[in-house]
Amino acid sequence: MIRFIFIRTIRAILTALTVVTTTFVVLRVTGDPVQSLLPVETTPPEIIELYRRMWNLDQPLWQQYVGYWQGIFHGTMGRSFVDGRDVVGIIAERIPITLELMGWTFVAMLAIGLPAGIAAALNRGSWIDRLVMAAAVAGHALPGYVMGILMIWLFAVELRWLPSSGYGTPQHLIMPVITLATAYGAVIARFTRAAVLEVLGQPHVLAARSQGWAGHTIMRREVLPNAAIPLVTIIGLFLGGLIGGSVIVEWIFAWPGIGRLLVTSVAGRDLAIVQALVLLFSATMIFANLMVDLAYAFLNPAIRVRG
Amino acid sequence: MHFSIRQSASAVRQSSPVLVAACVWLGLMVFVAVFAPWIAPYGYAEQDLLLRLQPPSFAGGPPGHWLGTDHLGRDVFSRAIYSIRISMAVAFFGALIGAVVGTSLGALAAHRRGLVEEIVMGLVDVQAALPFLIFALLVIAFFGNDLFLFVLVVGFQGWERYARLARGLVLDAKTRGYAAAARSMGLPLWRVYFVHIGPNIAGAMAVQFTLNLPETIILEAGLSFLGLGIQPPLTSLGLMLNDSRNYILLHWWLPAVPGALIFITALSMSLIGDGLRDWLDRSQR
Numbered sequence: 001m002i003r004f005i006f007i008r009t010i011r012a013i014l015t016a017l018t019v020v021t022t023t024f025v026v027l028r029v030t031g032d033p034v035q036s037l038l039p040v041e042t043t044p045p046e047i048i049e050l051y052r053r054m055w056n057l058d059q060p061l062w063q064q065y066v067g068y069w070q071g072i073f074h075g076t077m078g079r080s081f082v083d084g085r086d087v088v089g090i091i092a093e094r095i096p097i098t099l100e101l102m103g104w105t106f107v108a109m110l111a112i113g114l115p116a117g118i119a120a121a122l123n124r125g126s127w128i129d130r131l132v133m134a135a136a137v138a139g140h141a142l143p144g145y146v147m148g149i150l151m152i153w154l155f156a157v158e159l160r161w162l163p164s165s166g167y168g169t170p171q172h173l174i175m176p177v178i179t180l181a182t183a184y185g186a187v188i189a190r191f192t193r194a195a196v197l198e199v200l201g202q203p204h205v206l207a208a209r210s211q212g213w214a215g216h217t218i219m220r221r222e223v224l225p226n227a228a229i230p231l232v233t234i235i236g237l238f239l240g241g242l243i244g245g246s247v248i249v250e251w252i253f254a255w256p257g258i259g260r261l262l263v264t265s266v267a268g269r270d271l272a273i274v275q276a277l278v279l280l281f282s283a284t285m286i287f288a289n290l291m292v293d294l295a296y297a298f299l300n301p302a303i304r305v306r307g
Numbered sequence: 308m309h310f311s312i313r314q315s316a317s318a319v320r321q322s323s324p325v326l327v328a329a330c331v332w333l334g335l336m337v338f339v340a341v342f343a344p345w346i347a348p349y350g351y352a353e354q355d356l357l358l359r360l361q362p363p364s365f366a367g368g369p370p371g372h373w374l375g376t377d378h379l380g381r382d383v384f385s386r387a388i389y390s391i392r393i394s395m396a397v398a399f400f401g402a403l404i405g406a407v408v409g410t411s412l413g414a415l416a417a418h419r420r421g422l423v424e425e426i427v428m429g430l431v432d433v434q435a436a437l438p439f440l441i442f443a444l445l446v447i448a449f450f451g452n453d454l455f456l457f458v459l460v461v462g463f464q465g466w467e468r469y470a471r472l473a474r475g476l477v478l479d480a481k482t483r484g485y486a487a488a489a490r491s492m493g494l495p496l497w498r499v500y501f502v503h504i505g506p507n508i509a510g511a512m513a514v515q516f517t518l519n520l521p522e523t524i525i526l527e528a529g530l531s532f533l534g535l536g537i538q539p540p541l542t543s544l545g546l547m548l549n550d551s552r553n554y555i556l557l558h559w560w561l562p563a564v565p566g567a568l569i570f571i572t573a574l575s576m577s578l579i580g581d582g583l584r585d586w587l588d589r590s591q592r
Contacts (some may be wrong), residue, residue, distance in 0.1 A: 011432065018433045026449050137581070141574035143525045145532045145548060146566040153562065154553050164555075244440035251533055252552075262441070262531050266448040276447040278441060285436045 004297055012290040019282045022066050023275045028061065029042045077276040078181055082268055091258060098250070098257030102242055103203050104173060104181040109238075112185030117192025118224075124197065132189050139186025144245050148179045148252035154244065165254035176253045191234055195227040202226070229299045232292060239288045243281055326582045329575035336572055339388055340395035347385035347517060352540040354379045363560050375560050377550060387564050388542045391572075393537060396460050398523040402442050404462030405523075406516050409469025414500065416470070417477035434467040440529065447535050457536055461527050465519045472515055476508040517580035521573040528569050544569050 059067070072078055077087040120132035145214035155175060156164035166172050199205060200223060208218045243259075258277060265273040339346060348371075355376065363375040363383075374383040416427035436444070446460045481487075481504075496565030531545030539546065544565040551561035 014429065015432050015436050016430065019436065021509075022433075023445075027443075137577065138574060141521055141568055141577050143529060143573070145529060145545070146570050149548060149552065149555065149562045149566055153559060157556055157559075240438040244438035246530055247440060247444070248533070262444060263535070266444045266535055267533075269448060269451075271448060274445060278437070278445050281441050282437050285438070289436060 005294060008290055008293045011087065012286050013163060016286050017123070017285065019286075020069070020072065020279065021065075023278055024065055026063070026277055027271060030247050034273075072279065075154050077279075078272045081270045081272050090273065091276060091280065092262070094256065094258045094261055097255070098246060098259060101173070101176055101180070101246060101255060101257060103240065104177045105184070105246075108181035109185040109188055112181060113188025114192055115183070116189040118196055120189065120193045121196035121200065129193075132193065136186040138189040139183055142183065144179055144248045145182060145252060147182060148249060148264070151175045151179055152252070165252070167254070167256050172255075176249045176255055179252075180242065180249050183245060184241060187241075188231075188234075188238075191231060192227070195230045196223060198230075199223045199226045229296070231298050232299060235288075240285055243284070314446050326578055327337065329578040329582075330445070332551055332571060332575045333579060336391055336395060336575075338346075340392040341523075343388045343392040345465045347382075347388040349382040349385040351386050351389035351542045352381065353385070353431075354381055360554065360558055374540065374564055377547075377561055378554060383547075383560065386547060387568060390542045390547055390565065391568065392541045393541065394524060394527055394545075394569075394572075397461055397527045397537075397543070398520055401458050401462035401464070401527065402516060402519050402523045403465040403517065404459060406469055406512065407461065409466035409472040410512060412460045412466070413470035413473025414477045414504075415436075417481065422557055424474075428474070431467040431470050439464050440526065443526065443530060444533075444535065447530070452535065452538060454537070454541070457530075461523060461536075462531070464523055464526050465515075468519070469512065472511060476511060477504060480507055514580065514584045514587055517576065517583050520580070521576035524573050524576065528565075571582060 011031065020253055049081060075088050080087055080090060116132045116135075120129040123129050152164045152175065155162045162171050163169075191252060205222050208222050247259035247262055248254065249259050251263050254260070258280070261273065262277050264270075267278070356379070359376060360378055361369055361376045363373060365373070371382075374387065376382055377386070401526035412427050412430075443460045443464070447457070450456055458508040485507075527536060528543065528545030528548070531543045532547060532549045534546075537546050547565035548562055548569070551565070552559070554561050
């Protein structure tokens with residue numbers, strides 16, 4: 001067990017090292033950011049020099065690399081190329097806004113996906129099963145931007161129930177959350193169905209049934225705890241999907257979180273913000289994947305031996 | 308594992324009407340993509356500023372534009388045709404890049420083992436740690452946006468899954484008798500891989516390819532929707548959808564056409580991918 005945790009942690013650290021080094025290298029090989037920012041011909045050399053010093057571009061490469069790491073640990077990631085504000089500050093004030101969206105989405109997608117998947121598995125082959133599976137396939141092929149536009153057209157334009165975009169009231173949350181949650185709720189339903197069906201066929205469930213246990217007792221004590229194990233492993237997968245999905249959804253609904261910040265920063269080539277966001281997303285994903293691996297090892301002893 | 312025409316034909320006969328409809332739709336899309344310039348009545352950038360935001364013919368619009376016109380008076384039908392061409396081309400060539408790169412790296416890892424394998428699988432881990440949309444945005448932010456680079460970036464989507472799959476399959480194939488036999492007969496390495504191992508893993512790779520296609524379409528349209536993919540005056544389904552956002556209030560057909568095309572095409576592709584996978588699973592048993 002300790003060996004397993006050790007190996008996994010080392011792998012996660014190596015992955016993080018690679019990501020940080022890659023963003024550093026990529027940022028430097030794409031040329032002098034100052035030149036893409038300022039008109040070279042008309043800017044006085046002192047100003048260019050000043051900007052260089054501001055982002056430590058006048059130092060040798062290895063010093064920049066060391067400084068880059070120091071910045072990450074001190075929480076100073078430089079200043080925005082566009083408005084000169086502190087990058088960490090800009091991102092920090094938007095993180096709670098995105099977390100609000102993601103948190104509700106997470107709750108909503110479990111609330112949609114788990115009951116649908118369990119119902120489909122228990123009524124295998126019935127119309128419930130077919131409906132859930134058809135919805136799962138369709139949900140997978142319906143991208144967030146199509147779903148989002150459809151929601152805006154239906155609920156904001158035709159029915160006039162909800163504001164089409166923006167942030168502030170609970171009404172503003174509804175459409176973004178539903179847009180994100182249907183896509184992943186569909187996938188969760190599919191996984192839950194498969195996991196429950198798998199457990200239902202196991203000997204211990206058949207034994208419990210042959211001993212005359214009540215159906216809901218079997219579900220609560222035998223089926224659901226065992227079906228939960230494979231579901232834990234895909235949560236890491238979902239986090240990645242949620243991060244990508246929230247970028248699109250925040251863009252459609254003008255939700256002022258970090259996803260929208262990423263899109264505007266990419267469009268404006270504000271590389272200081274882009275690299276900080278990429279590091280943030282990667283760190284979150286690496287940490288989540290590590291936690292999932294460890295949780296899975298606790299839940300399923302057989303995996304520990306393999307390392 | 309060979310795909311013979313007789314087997315494919317019987318697979319089609321056994322399959323559901325939904326799957327047949329998906330195949331027909333995809334065939335239609337490929338046809339439209341190939342023959343777009345002959346099908347479209349107008350050019351994709353041809354403007355008629357006197358006929359802006361006209362509704363479709365069947366909803367009371369002018370007879371010449373049967374899906375209406377957009378905010379610059381461009382024919383929606385013609386733009387949809389050209390968008391299908393661009394989106395299908397980007398998806399197909401993109402998915403091909405990912406398949407070739409991923410499969411080669413995976414096979415290389417299985418062939419060389421040791422340090423090479425560690426490096427390849429390490430890269431796979433890094434790629435899997437980063438949501439691909441974020442990775443694509445990063446590359447576009449750093450290197451700017453041109454069509455060639457964009458196809459390349461979109462193409463890399465999913466390479467890590469091909470790499471994992473190919474590595475596993477090649478490792479498995481190496482333990483089978485036929486590969487060892489081919490090797491022991493002194494056949495050159497390329498023959499062992501391309502003539503003996505290749506055809507045996509081709510089925511699984513083809514399934515992965517069809518499952519990857521809809522994701523590539525959705526990624527391409529998504530980046531174009533964010534305004535960071537295909538750039539005007541060129542057109543794409545995602546770009547059309549993005550253009551339409553400001554006109555939803557009164558002009559429903561503008562988002563409806565590209566939205567429905569993206570959804571139905573991605574749905575058809577994943578249905579075919581699922582069908583192909585089930586069929587392959589059955590025929591291997």
